[in-house]
Amino acid sequence: MLNTIIGYPRIGGKRELKFALEKYFKHEIPAEELKSVAAQIRKQHYGYFAEQNIDLVPCGDFSFYDNLLDTALQFGIIPERYVKSGLNDLDTYFAMARGVQTDSVDLKALPMKKWFNTNYHYIEPEFDGKNVVKFNPVFLSGLIDEANELKLNYKVAQTGPFTLLKLVKYVAGTSVNDLRDALVSEYVEFLDFCRSKNASFVSFAEPSLVKDLTAEDKQLFVEIYRKLLSVKGNLKIGLDTYFGDIRDIYNEVTSLGFDAISLDFREGRKTFDLIRANGFPKDTVLVAGLINGKNIWRSNYDTVIKALDELKSLGINCALGCSCSLLHVPESTEFETKLSAKILSYLSFARQKLAELNEIKAIVNGDSGADKFLADNRALFSVKRVEDDAALDAKIASLTEADFTRLPERTERLRIQHDVLGLPLFPTTTIGSFPQTAQIRALRRDFKNGAITRQAYEDGIAALTVDCLRLQEELGLDVLVHGEFERNDMVEYFGEKLDGYIFTQNGWVQSYGSRCVKPPVIWGNVTRKEAMTVKMSAFANSKSDKDVKGMLTGPVTIFNWSFPREDLPVKTSIQQLALALRDEVLDLEKAGIRIIQIDEAALKEKLPLRRSDWESEYLDFAIPAFRLVHSGVKPETQIHTHMCYSEFNEIIPWIDAMDADVITFEASRSDFAVLDALKANNFKTEVGPGVYDIHSPRVPSVDEIVNALKLIVSREDYHKVWVNPDCGLKTRGNEETKKSLQNLVEAAKILRSQYN
Structure with missing residues (x-):
C-alpha cells in the first residue's frame, strides 16, 4: 500500500x-x-x-x-x-x-x-x-x-x-x-x-x-x-x-x-x-x-x-x-x-x-x-482521556424550552430599548476590536516574558482603552467599544478563562493571506470558573457618557474556531459553552452594561454542505444555543451579534430566529448581496450591513459610504439600519482606521439629515 x-x-x-x-x-x-x-x-x-x-x-x-x-x-x-x-x-x-x-x-x-x-x-x-x-x-x-x-x-x-x-x-x-x-x-x-x-x-x-x-x-x-x-x-x-x-x-x-x-x-x-x-x-x-x-x-x-x-x-x-x-x-x-x-x-x-x-x-x-x-x-487509546462531569451533564439535561426563550417578543423589546438608549437614526458603532499596534503587542509580550508586573500591564491596557474611548468620542460614534487591547484573539482569550481548554505556543493555522489564527484546543468539559470580561467592560463603561458594548464571542463560534473533542457530540460541546457564556451575559448586565454583543462570526462554518442535513445535524441546536446565552436578560438590555465572510443568504430565517436585537453583517466586499435575502425573508432584526471592507488598506470616501447606505435603505426600513464597518479593526493601522471612521460618521450624518 x-x-x-x-x-x-x-x-x-x-x-x-x-x-x-x-x-x-x-x-x-x-x-x-x-x-x-x-x-x-x-x-x-x-x-x-x-x-x-x-x-x-x-x-x-x-x-x-x-x-x-x-x-x-x-x-x-x-x-x-x-x-x-x-x-x-x-x-x-x-x-x-x-x-x-x-x-x-x-x-x-x-x-x-x-x-x-x-x-x-x-x-x-x-x-x-x-x-x-x-x-x-x-x-x-x-x-x-x-x-x-x-x-x-x-x-x-x-x-x-x-x-x-x-x-x-x-x-x-x-x-x-x-x-x-x-x-x-x-x-x-x-x-x-x-x-x-x-x-x-x-x-x-x-x-x-x-x-x-x-x-x-x-x-x-x-x-x-x-x-x-x-x-x-x-x-x-x-x-x-x-x-x-x-x-x-x-x-x-x-x-x-x-x-x-x-x-x-x-x-x-x-x-x-x-x-x-x-x-x-x-x-x-x-x-x-x-x-x-x-x-x-x-x-x-x-x-x-x-x-x-x-x-x-x-x-x-x-x-x-x-x-x-x-x-x-x-x-x-x-x-x-x-x-x-x-x-x-x-x-x-x-x-x-x-x-x-x-x-x-x-x-x-x-x-x-x-x-x-x-x-x-x-x-x-486504552485509557479514558477525559473524566465525565456529572453536575454539568445534569445541568444540560435539565434545560427546558423556557431557557431558550427571551421575553417579551422582539418588537416590544426594541421599543423599550429605543426609549432607554436614546440613539439617533443610523446609529454608528464598530464591531469590537481596534488596531493591535506594535505598542500593544510589545506590552503583551513584556508581561508574558516577565519584563513588567501585572499591575504595569493592566495600567498600560487601561490607558490604551481610555485613549480608544476618547478617539471614538472625538469621531462622534454613537455606541462605543473598549478596543479589546487585552485580548490576543476573540476565541483564545475566552478559552484561557474557561476550564477545559489547553493552548499551544505555535499552533498557527492560515485564515487568509498573511492572517493566521491559533485555535485553542478543547481538552475536557468546558465550564466558567470566574467572570471573563466584566471588569474591563465595567471600567470602560465608567469612562464615557456613551454606552460601551460588552463584547463576547458566541458559543458556536468559540466551538468552530477551536480544535474540538472527538469523543463528545458537537451539540453537547456547544451547550457547555453556551451555559458558561450565559453566566457571563447576566454578570455584564448586573454591572450596568446596556448593550452586549455576542459575536457568531462562524455560525455557518460547520453547517452541513448538503441542505437536507442542515436542521437535523446543526441548526436545530446551534440556533437555540445562541438563544440560551441571552434569553435571561432584561427587555431593556440590547443584544447584538455579528457575522462575517460566509454566504448567509440561505439561512436568513434561522439567523432571524436567533432572536438578537441587532445584527451586523459583512456586506461591502460581497457587494451587499445579503440585502436582497433580508428583504425577501422580511428580516425582523435591526441590521448593520458593513459599509466598508476592513481587510483592505483602502480608506473609503464619504461618498462611497453614502452610496452604500443609500443602497441599504433602498432595501431596508431606514429606522432599522445601523452604520458600521464590516468586521473588527484589529488588523488595520491607526491612521487609516481614524480616516475611515471619520468618513463613516460623516456619511451617517448626511443620511440622518435626509431622513430626519
Whole structure:
C-alpha cells in the first residue's frame, strides 16, 4: 500500500511566509526576497515528506495568498479593472486579494468567502465576459521546475474546472455557460503544459462535488472530464474530493476512468455505503481519506486498519491519505515546549500526520517496526482521556424550552430599548476590536516574558482603552467599544478563562493571506470558573457618557474556531459553552452594561454542505444555543451579534430566529448581496450591513459610504439600519482606521439629515 497527501500548510512552522508577506506589503523587501522565503519553506516540506516516506507528494498546492485566486490568475479570470491597472502579475494578484490604493491606482479587493465548512477564506474570482481566458503558468512553472530539480515523485495539484466554475462570481449578465468552453480549452492547454514539463501525474481538486448537485451540475462535470480524460495522453489524472461524500455523482465519477480518486472517509458520512452498494473500479486507485485533515488528535490505528481491511476485501486497490488538505492544521508539535508529554502524545499536527501515514502504511505492509507502532497507538487509546462531569451533564439535561426563550417578543423589546438608549437614526458603532499596534503587542509580550508586573500591564491596557474611548468620542460614534487591547484573539482569550481548554505556543493555522489564527484546543468539559470580561467592560463603561458594548464571542463560534473533542457530540460541546457564556451575559448586565454583543462570526462554518442535513445535524441546536446565552436578560438590555465572510443568504430565517436585537453583517466586499435575502425573508432584526471592507488598506470616501447606505435603505426600513464597518479593526493601522471612521460618521450624518 502507498500513501499520499492532498496539500500541506504553507505559512511555515514559525510563520515565515506571513512575516515575509507583511514586509512585502509594506515595501520593506523586494519580490525576490519574498519568493526566496517561499522556496525555502517548500524545500523544508519536501524534506519532511521524504523523512516519512510519502510516496506521492503535491506540487502546486503552495500559494502566496489563496489557491483559488492562483487558479483564477492562471486561467486569465482577471477583471478588466485590474488588468488596466498596469501592475505586474504578482501585484495584480495581491490587488485582487486585498485591494490597493496609491496616487494612481485605487482598487477594491475581490470578495472573500469561507472555504466550504472551514475557517479558511478564499478570494472569489469574478467573471464579467471581458476576461481574456488564457492559461498562463504564472506561478506554476517555477513550482514544477523546482520539483523536477529535486527529483520528487510528485503530482501537480490543481483546483479543478468544475469547482472553479461553481465558485466564480458571474457579473454583468454572464453565466457559467459563457465561461465553460473557453475555460475547459485552457485546462487542455494546462495538461499540455504539464506534459511539456515532464510531469507524470495531475490531480484535480473538486470539493464542490460533495455539495447538493443538480442534473445540470452532473452533466457539466461529466462533460468537462470526458474532454480532459480524452486528451490526457501519458499523464495520470487523479480526482481529489473532500469535506463530505459524493453521493449525488458517485457512479458518474467512478465510471469516467480516473487513475486515482480521493474520497473523504471522515466527513463523508455515506462514503463507505456508496462503495459497498456500488463497488469501485479495479483499475482506479482509491485514496482513502481516513486520517482527519481538519482536527489535531492522533488517529486510532485499529479503526483505520479495519477500514482498509474491508476495502481490501472488496478487491479495491487502496492508497492511504488524509480526509482533506493539511492546510487546516498547524505545522508541527515539535514547536510546543510547554505542553506536557501526556498532552503531546494525543496531538497530531501536519508533520505528525505524515508520521501516521508512514506508520499505518508500515503496519499494513508488514514492515519492520510496525508492531511497536501499533502497540504504542493501542496503549494511547486504552485509557479514558477525559473524566465525565456529572453536575454539568445534569445541568444540560435539565434545560427546558423556557431557557431558550427571551421575553417579551422582539418588537416590544426594541421599543423599550429605543426609549432607554436614546440613539439617533443610523446609529454608528464598530464591531469590537481596534488596531493591535506594535505598542500593544510589545506590552503583551513584556508581561508574558516577565519584563513588567501585572499591575504595569493592566495600567498600560487601561490607558490604551481610555485613549480608544476618547478617539471614538472625538469621531462622534454613537455606541462605543473598549478596543479589546487585552485580548490576543476573540476565541483564545475566552478559552484561557474557561476550564477545559489547553493552548499551544505555535499552533498557527492560515485564515487568509498573511492572517493566521491559533485555535485553542478543547481538552475536557468546558465550564466558567470566574467572570471573563466584566471588569474591563465595567471600567470602560465608567469612562464615557456613551454606552460601551460588552463584547463576547458566541458559543458556536468559540466551538468552530477551536480544535474540538472527538469523543463528545458537537451539540453537547456547544451547550457547555453556551451555559458558561450565559453566566457571563447576566454578570455584564448586573454591572450596568446596556448593550452586549455576542459575536457568531462562524455560525455557518460547520453547517452541513448538503441542505437536507442542515436542521437535523446543526441548526436545530446551534440556533437555540445562541438563544440560551441571552434569553435571561432584561427587555431593556440590547443584544447584538455579528457575522462575517460566509454566504448567509440561505439561512436568513434561522439567523432571524436567533432572536438578537441587532445584527451586523459583512456586506461591502460581497457587494451587499445579503440585502436582497433580508428583504425577501422580511428580516425582523435591526441590521448593520458593513459599509466598508476592513481587510483592505483602502480608506473609503464619504461618498462611497453614502452610496452604500443609500443602497441599504433602498432595501431596508431606514429606522432599522445601523452604520458600521464590516468586521473588527484589529488588523488595520491607526491612521487609516481614524480616516475611515471619520468618513463613516460623516456619511451617517448626511443620511440622518435626509431622513430626519
